[in-house]
Amino acid sequence: MGTTNSAAAVMEAGRPVVIPSAEGPTVAGKMFPSVVAFTADGQLLVGEPAKRQATANPERTIFEIKRKMGTDYKVFIDGKSFTPQQISAFILQKIKKDAETFLGTPVKKAVITVPAHFNDNQRQATKDAGEIAGLEVVRIINEPTAACLAYGLDKADKEMKILVFSFGGGTHDVTIMDFGGGVFQVLATSGDTKTGGADIDNALMQYIISEYKTQTGIDLSTDKMAMMRLKEAAEKAKIELSNVVTTDIDLPFIAMKNNSPMHLHMTITRAKLEELALPIVQRIEEPIRKVLADAKLEPKDIDKIILIGGQTRMPLVRKFIEDLLGKPAERGVDPMECVAIGAAIQGAVLTGEVKDLLLLMYTVITWSRNSRRNIYQNNREKHNHTHQKKPDFHNCCRLSNNCYHTCPTR
Numbered sequence: 001m002g003t004t005n006s007a008a009a010v011m012e013a014g015r016p017v018v019i020p021s022a023e024g025p026t027v028a029g030k031m032f033p034s035v036v037a038f039t040a041d042g043q044l045l046v047g048e049p050a051k052r053q054a055t056a057n058p059e060r061t062i063f064e065i066k067r068k069m070g071t072d073y074k075v076f077i078d079g080k081s082f083t084p085q086q087i088s089a090f091i092l093q094k095i096k097k098d099a100e101t102f103l104g105t106p107v108k109k110a111v112i113t114v115p116a117h118f119n120d121n122q123r124q125a126t127k128d129a130g131e132i133a134g135l136e137v138v139r140i141i142n143e144p145t146a147a148c149l150a151y152g153l154d155k156a157d158k159e160m161k162i163l164v165f166s167f168g169g170g171t172h173d174v175t176i177m178d179f180g181g182g183v184f185q186v187l188a189t190s191g192d193t194k195t196g197g198a199d200i201d202n203a204l205m206q207y208i209i210s211e212y213k214t215q216t217g218i219d220l221s222t223d224k225m226a227m228m229r230l231k232e233a234a235e236k237a238k239i240e241l242s243n244v245v246t247t248d249i250d251l252p253f254i255a256m257k258n259n260s261p262m263h264l265h266m267t268i269t270r271a272k273l274e275e276l277a278l279p280i281v282q283r284i285e286e287p288i289r290k291v292l293a294d295a296k297l298e299p300k301d302i303d304k305i306i307l308i309g310g311q312t313r314m315p316l317v318r319k320f321i322e323d324l325l326g327k328p329a330e331r332g333v334d335p336m337e338c339v340a341i342g343a344a345i346q347g348a349v350l351t352g353e354v355k356d357l358l359l360l361m362y363t364v365i366t367w368s369r370n371s372r373r374n375i376y377q378n379n380r381e382k383h384n385h386t387h388q389k390k391p392d393f394h395n396c397c398r399l400s401n402n403c404y405h406t407c408p409t410r
């Protein structure tokens with residue numbers, strides 16, 4: 001359940017398979033845009049169809065509902081109010097339906113991932129969304145933990161410190177995890193919920209607008225329809241420039257001048273995009289430094305770096321992080337699919353399909369080092385999920401019989 005996009009995977013014959021949406025792969029991959037829209041004629045659109053009509057129907061299109069999970073926020077449409085859980089449930093229902101079409105069987109249970117920094121309200125709201133969508137949510141796990149599972153780090157036989165960096169459409173965050181004896185623990189997490197890939201699209205858009213104004217005298221920023229086309233084209237060019245060093249933007253009939261149609265044609269190089277993106281990419285340095293300081297670690301103490309989120313596909317982003325930490329990031333799993341793949345692996349562990357995992361225990365960030373160590377030790381000895389008599393760290397652990405969140409008392 002991403003802020004901008006969501007993704008789903010299933011284990012088939014022991015391997016994780018990413019589920020495509022009914023509309024086919026989107027511009028950024030096999031994603032389900034986390035967008036819900038209510039059309040004027042009463043239709044509910046979810047995913048790619050909702051995203052496509054957003055500019056024409058902005059008041060009735062809902063983006064980034066994940067930011068509101070666990071709050072009292074309401075969406076009001078045609079006199080009806082919807083909670084963030086209900087809006088999220090529409091996205092999950094769409095994923096469930098497309099997964100059922102893809103698999104040819106009903107889908108009843110799900111593992112859903114959340115950011116490591118989500119509190120208990122946000123986790124409970126996510127679980128509720130799943131249940132409204134008709135899914136039994138068998139576990140809520142942290143996104144960075146899921147990413148580690150996708151890379152098979154749970155099979156490592158040594159302790160390690162793992163830094164998971166996530167850069168999506170609207171946010172970025174970084175988590176340091178400690179792994180040992182089958183246990184993943186969050187040592188520290190930090191981030192910025194206001195900087196994401198959309199800021200890079202916007203920087204490129206502003207550049208195109210200014211170049212076009214110099215060339216033609218036309219200010220595209222005052223034309224809503226032109227801005228919509230430009231936004232799509234800028235994101236598409238940005239994505240292409242992760243693989244090629246130059247690309248063309250072609251937008252015919254973008255404006256009128258002296259009663260004649262005007263077209264936009266511009267070549268954008270990767271170097272130009274990187275120049276525009278650098279001030280935005282530099283903003284990721286602060287949370288990375290903060291998370292290292294909070295975990296009382298130096299870059300040299302980090303054993304593995306994992307990148308998740310679509311924006312980490314940009315070569316500049318990978319290079320920036322690798323230079324900052326002085327070591328290469330892992331490769332081999334698509335950063336946009338990584339978390340969904342990890343969730344599928346967790347699902348297979350819960351159904352018994354995957355057996356070679358020891359214990360998966362998810363812990364929160366706010367504990368003192370001592371209590372963390374005690375629980376860690378205790379779990380390493382027990383290697384199971386029996387509920388131990390321990391002080392109640394959270395009330396929420398009484399909410400469900402399933403071990404669905406990070407509560408250390410489970």
Ligand code: AMP
Nearest residue numbers: 004005028168169197242309310311313
């Ligand atoms: P997410 O929130 O993880 O779905 O990531 C979405 C963000 O990743 C959007 O800003 C996309 O434009 C961006 N993105 C997706 N694929 C790429 C790519 N190949 N290169 C650069 N950015 C990308």
